[in-house]
Amino acid sequence: MSLSIRVIPCLDVDEGRVVKGVNFLDLRDAGDPVELAARYNAEGADELIFLDITASSSDRSTMYDVVSRTAESVFIPLTVGGGVRAVEDFNRLLRAGADKVSLNTAALNDPDLLSDAAERFGAQCVVLSIDARRCPEGVFTDSGFEVTTHGGRRSTGIDAVKWAIAGTKRGAGEILLNSMDADGTKEGYDLELIAMVRREVSVPIIASGGAGKLEDFVPAVVAGADAVLAASVFHFGQLRIDEVKKALADADYPVR
Amino acid sequence: MNAPSVVLLDYGSGNLRSAHRALERVGAEVSVTADFDLAMAADGLLVPGVGAYGACMKGIREVRGDMLVDRRLSGGRPVMGICVGLQVMFDQGVEHGIETEGLGQWPGVVEQLQAPILPHMGWNTVRVAHDSTLFEGVIGERFYFVHSYAVRSWDFVARDDNQNSPTVTWSHHGEDFVAAVENGPLVATQFHPEKSGDAGLHLLENWVKSLR
Numbered sequence: 001m002s003l004s005i006r007v008i009p010c011l012d013v014d015e016g017r018v019v020k021g022v023n024f025l026d027l028r029d030a031g032d033p034v035e036l037a038a039r040y041n042a043e044g045a046d047e048l049i050f051l052d053i054t055a056s057s058s059d060r061s062t063m064y065d066v067v068s069r070t071a072e073s074v075f076i077p078l079t080v081g082g083g084v085r086a087v088e089d090f091n092r093l094l095r096a097g098a099d100k101v102s103l104n105t106a107a108l109n110d111p112d113l114l115s116d117a118a119e120r121f122g123a124q125c126v127v128l129s130i131d132a133r134r135c136p137e138g139v140f141t142d143s144g145f146e147v148t149t150h151g152g153r154r155s156t157g158i159d160a161v162k163w164a165i166a167g168t169k170r171g172a173g174e175i176l177l178n179s180m181d182a183d184g185t186k187e188g189y190d191l192e193l194i195a196m197v198r199r200e201v202s203v204p205i206i207a208s209g210g211a212g213k214l215e216d217f218v219p220a221v222v223a224g225a226d227a228v229l230a231a232s233v234f235h236f237g238q239l240r241i242d243e244v245k246k247a248l249a250d251a252d253y254p255v256r
Numbered sequence: 257m258n259a260p261s262v263v264l265l266d267y268g269s270g271n272l273r274s275a276h277r278a279l280e281r282v283g284a285e286v287s288v289t290a291d292f293d294l295a296m297a298a299d300g301l302l303v304p305g306v307g308a309y310g311a312c313m314k315g316i317r318e319v320r321g322d323m324l325v326d327r328r329l330s331g332g333r334p335v336m337g338i339c340v341g342l343q344v345m346f347d348q349g350v351e352h353g354i355e356t357e358g359l360g361q362w363p364g365v366v367e368q369l370q371a372p373i374l375p376h377m378g379w380n381t382v383r384v385a386h387d388s389t390l391f392e393g394v395i396g397e398r399f400y401f402v403h404s405y406a407v408r409s410w411d412f413v414a415r416d417d418n419q420n421s422p423t424v425t426w427s428h429h430g431e432d433f434v435a436a437v438e439n440g441p442l443v444a445t446q447f448h449p450e451k452s453g454d455a456g457l458h459l460l461e462n463w464v465k466s467l468r
Contacts, residue, residue, distance in 0.1 A: 002380070002381075003377075004378060041453070046378065075281075075452070077451050094270050094271045099270075122270075122308055124306065202373055204373055204377045
């Protein structure tokens with residue numbers, strides 16, 4: 001009897017539409033996040049993450065609509081991230097039907113946001129999303145990994161492992177650990193990064209970035225991930241959620 | 257026959273939409289309110305709860321939820337607690353060394369789980385009590401938990417001969433803890449049935465059907 005490893009599809013949403021290629025033949029509208037959420041729910045997703053990548057903040061309200069429409073019919077946990085800048089954004093998303101809210105750049109700019117949100121809503125709904133990469137030439141951190149912003153394009157010089165520690169001390173109840181080196185490569189998760197963060201923090205870790213084939217998931221869990229996230233391999237139907245779960249079960253990890 | 261009415265107690269706690277929709281899905285007529293009279297009159301009262309114990313108790317007392325639960329239970333009227341809504345039914349919560357008095361319907365203390373990874377977040381199995389009716393049809397299913405604190409022991413002593421012993425269902429994360437309690441009109445789950453997919457809906461349906 002133990003907690004199962006969570007398999008989580010991530011949907012990038014721009015102005016209320018799923019982007020980054022979704023390719024299911026049997027969807028009426030592959031760009032509708034609500035329809036896709038229902039599809040993943042039916043396939044056995046343990047949780048869903050919506051990442052709002054809308055450039056203009058004036059269109060942010062469409063995300064609340066997406067969340068509330070999804071919560072109408074999909075009864076699994078929903079995490080929403082992207083564009084969250086204030087505690088009030090948390091409140092609106094939770095009231096719309098989100099269970100967890102992830103913070104990325106906003107937490108770097110104002111770490112108090114983590115503690116303020118955790119105090120008001122509980123650490124269990126505060127997810128710290130970290131876009132990490134191996135330090136490029138000229139950047140040095142103790143762990144060898146740094147935090148980036150702007151989708152991995154901008155260096156911060158902040159040690160990614162130290163930031164994970166600091167973030168959880170401030171109240172983050174979960175770490176969404178994105179490897180910007182592995183992201184998009186489909187060559188597997190960055191196991192070293194996962195293991196380093198696992199050694200230092202005691203909150204759950206969602207491994208993200210690099211999943212390309214069935215064999216990629218078990219090593220991430222061995223390295224210390226509590227949950228595995230993927231986007232495009234699910235969207236394009238290259239892998240199905242139940243296949244990933246079977247791969248985990250075959251390695252004796254509990255799955256739902 | 258009319259649908260059973262359920263009041264979802266709105267005292268400022270987190271995501272109520274999922275519980276609202278889930279209860280509707282399984283056939284309840286749901287109002288999200290803190291109105292005392294409506295909450296007294298409903299066939300069932302659902303007490304949600306996320307976040308800190310102290311904050312939840314404060315919110316519950318501000319809407320006179322303590323009196324509401326007392327009065328309903330003394331009249332045998334069903335009440336269900338979810339997550340921190342289960343925890344507040346016990347005597348006391350201890351978070352970060354701060355002791356908060358609970359509703360005291362059950363004896364026991366809510367404390368931090370002793371486990372390597374906290375919060376306990378995700379889908380876990382439960383050991384369903386043999387005389388459970390709440391879990392009818394969902395034996396062997398996993399449910400979604402998200403919490404760091406729990407009731408880690410149960411030393412319930414029946415207060416008089418007529419009082420039936422509560423039916424306690426356990427789960428395990430680092431150690432055993434109370435996952436659900438069924439005790440006459442008062443039932444509660446540490447997990448979130450409204451977030452536990454079809455299994456959770458089935459469990460909620462069991463409760464809603466029991467309301468009349």
